[in-house]
Amino acid sequence: xxxxxxxxxxxxxxxxxxxxxxxxxxxxxxxxxxxxxxxxxxxxxxxxxxxxxxxxxxxxxxxxxxxxxxxxxxxxxxxxxxxxxxxxxxxxxxxxxxxxxxxxxxxxxxxxxxxxxxxxxxxxxxxxxxxxxxxxxxxxxxxxxxxxxxxxxxxxxxxxxxxxxxxxxxxxxxxxxxxxxxxxxxxxxxxxxxxxxxxxxxxxxxxxxxxxxxxxxxxxxxxxxxxxxxxxxxxxxxxxxxxxxxxxxxxxxxxxxxxxxxxxxxxxxxxxxxxxxxxxxxxxxxxxxxxxxxxxxxxxxxxxxxxxxxxxxxxxxxxxxxxxxxxxxxx
Numbered sequence: 001x002x003x004x005x006x007x008x009x010x011x012x013x014x015x016x017x018x019x020x021x022x023x024x025x026x027x028x029x030x031x032x033x034x035x036x037x038x039x040x041x042x043x044x045x046x047x048x049x050x051x052x053x054x055x056x057x058x059x060x061x062x063x064x065x066x067x068x069x070x071x072x073x074x075x076x077x078x079x080x081x082x083x084x085x086x087x088x089x090x091x092x093x094x095x096x097x098x099x100x101x102x103x104x105x106x107x108x109x110x111x112x113x114x115x116x117x118x119x120x121x122x123x124x125x126x127x128x129x130x131x132x133x134x135x136x137x138x139x140x141x142x143x144x145x146x147x148x149x150x151x152x153x154x155x156x157x158x159x160x161x162x163x164x165x166x167x168x169x170x171x172x173x174x175x176x177x178x179x180x181x182x183x184x185x186x187x188x189x190x191x192x193x194x195x196x197x198x199x200x201x202x203x204x205x206x207x208x209x210x211x212x213x214x215x216x217x218x219x220x221x222x223x224x225x226x227x228x229x230x231x232x233x234x235x236x237x238x239x240x241x242x243x244x245x246x247x248x249x250x251x252x253x254x255x256x257x258x259x260x261x262x263x264x265x266x267x268x269x270x271x272x273x274x275x276x277x278x279x280x281x282x283x284x285x286x287x288x289x290x291x292x293x294x295x296x297x298x299x300x301x302x303x304x305x306x307x308x309x310x311x312x313x314x315x316x317x318x319x320x321x322x323x324x325x326x327x328x329x330x331x
Contacts, residue, residue, distance in 0.1 A: 015224035017295015031235030046099035047078035117179030186213035202285035
């Protein structure tokens with residue numbers, strides 16, 4: 001569940017086994033982002049070389065405000081392929097935070113009640129061709145591998161971690177009540193276990209994802225995300241299929257931690273996805289299970305991924321009358 005918002009803001013969100021929806025005040029709100037929808041994107045150039053002249057964007061926002069539409073601000077920071085310097089460059093980071101400070105001072109106070117949230121990144125889930133490599137990054141990658149062989153997926157995991165660390169530093173400059181969106185394209189990630197590991201909420205919180213991927217389209221209730229080109233209970237961005245309603249979600253799969261240590265355990269989940277005929281499964285990362293199990297009655301686990309910490313969590317779940325089953329043995 002995203003943090004409840006201050007009174008000046010009207011949008012909140014819940015995603016659990018009972019409800020999956022944004023809320024506008026006390027009423028469910030289904031974002032339809034794009035032409036003809038109830039929410040429109042307004043782009044602000046916030047890159048390191050930007051002049052921060054946003055007059056045209058402000059006029060567009062005022063027009064949307066007068067029509068009663070919500071605004072999704074895309075703060076175009078140039079992430080990540082248009083950054084000239086490595087992520088560790090202090091001057092570049094300061095230029096980006098200056099743009100965010102200007103948004104806080106000049107834009108947000110005028111449109112707080114008309115804002116759905118802000119997009120900080122739009123691009124591929126696979127960041128291998130997005131983030132510029134440096135000597136520091138190479139050293140960090142070697143430490144991350146810990147003498148393991150380098151593979152494309154391991155590099156994707158490493159760069160995912162780097163990107164989210166950087167995004168969290170930037171997002172700290174924004175108002176606490178703002179919903180922070182990332183618009184990610186996962187269509188090039190063919191393997192389902194790789195995709196769900198890369199977008200695991202263990203790593204992506206506190207961000208709300210807008211996702212383009214056939215894997216999420218097949219499992220639209222898997223985690224809290226808005227569909228990009230298709231519907232989920234959390235809305236749709238762009239043209240797509242019929243609106244998906246929220247529903248009671250009583251079954252979930254416990255995901256291993258998204259780390260190299262659990263890489264083999266993730267591989268064991270592929271047969272589980274093969275056997276799924278019901279799209280209403282939630283995917284819950286083990287590190288977040290206690291705070292996310294609300295509404296779950298049946299939980300599928302990979303036994304070899306369960307350590308002592310996870311066993312204690314499962315004991316609490318069973319004590320609350322939950323049922324634990326072994327994946328991939330589906331009913």
